Amino acid sequence: MDRTLGGRVAVVAGATRGAGRGIAVELGAAGATVFVAGRSTRQAPSAMNRPETIEETAELVDRAGGRGIPVRVDFCVPEEVDALRDRIRSEADGRLDILVNDVWGGDPLVEWGKPFWEHDLDRSLTAWRNGVQSHLVSLHRLVPLLIARGGLLVEITDGDREDYYGSLFYDVVKASVRRLGKVLGEDLGKHGVTAVSLTPGFLRSEAMLEGFGVTEDTWRDAAKKDPHFAISETPHYVGRAVAALAGDEKVARWNGQVLSSWQLANEYGFTDVDGSRPDWGKYRVDVFENHRKDVDPEDYR
Known part of the structure; x- marks a missing residue:
């Protein structure tokens, strides 16, 4: 069993x-x-109205060999983040080595395919609060614990470049999170904290699988509807990227950068759960920029 992060x-x-x-x-x-x-x-359940729960995730952490502690928190509410901080102090002696900000909760709120001024403003601003304000509250309340350990801070975003995503409100959220990695690197590097932004590729999340009408066992069937799905990756792939960063004694070399799961897989040598190494970045360049028609997604795994 890998105990690289034992005690963290x-x-x-x-x-x-x-x-x-x-x-x-x-x-x-x-x-x-x-x-x-x-x-x-x-x-x-939250407003996302999905079946997944923090308790279930904590049990999966336990099953994987760690210790999972579920804590119900709305990260847009400072008092709830304060309560989380207090639990870290009481249950972990105030130790915090790794902080990952992955709050989003905006997919049902974001609109596509029409001008942004026709989007529902209340829903759009809620998406911004869920995806940006939550990160700022988390940082404000939890970073002092992280500084005490000189730890790792990871901001999870979508995309490693400044391409426009086709929906103003979605784009502004994800660009803001990418920017956080840069400015946090400036602010926290002097305190011994390494801060980065990190993106997965085409993520094979629970909601994505459900949307395509497939399961993790049958996910390749979805490529019949969207050929690009053949290069998709499980959430474990970006998870292994974070674990690799956290276990790297020279992680400070990445400080302030926008990183990707495929970049770090090539750097650290980890694979997705099926043993493949999806390279969404290379695939994206060949298919969407160079307009190659003869590509086989398997060649990018």
Whole structure:
């Protein structure tokens, strides 16, 4: 069993599902204690109205070999983040080595395919609060604990470049999170903290699988509807990227950068759960920029 992170304490904000769940589980697999923080519990689902819960994620962390501690937190509410901070102080002696901000909760709120001035403003601003304000509150309340350890801070975003994503409100959220990695590197590097932004590729989340009408066992069937899905990756892939960063004694070399799962897979040598190494970046360049028609997605795994 990999115990690279044995004794380390992590907070994964937004660990209920998707990338956050994959990150929490892989940190656990490396031996970490993980505070699994999010809004969806078995007693009360969040506004996302999905079945995944923080308790379920914590159990997966335990099963992977770590220790999962579920904590119900709305990261837009400072008092709830204060309560999480107090639990870290009481249950982990105030130790915090790894902070991952993955709160999003905006997919049902973002609109596409029409001018932004025709989008519902209240829903759009809620997406901004969920995806940006939550990160700022988390940072304000939890970074002092991280500084005490000289730890790792990871901001999870979408995309490693400044291409426009086709929806103003979505784009502004993800660009803001990418920018956080840069400015936090400036602010926190002098305190011994390494801060980065990190993106997965085409993420095979629970919601994405459901949207395509497939399961993790049958996911390749979805490529019949969208050929690009053949290069998709599980949430464990970006999770292994975070675990690799957290276990790297020279992680400070990445400070302030926008990183990707495929870049770090090539750097650290980890694979996705099926043993492949999806390279969304190279695929994106060949297909969307160079307009190659003869590509086989398997060649990019």
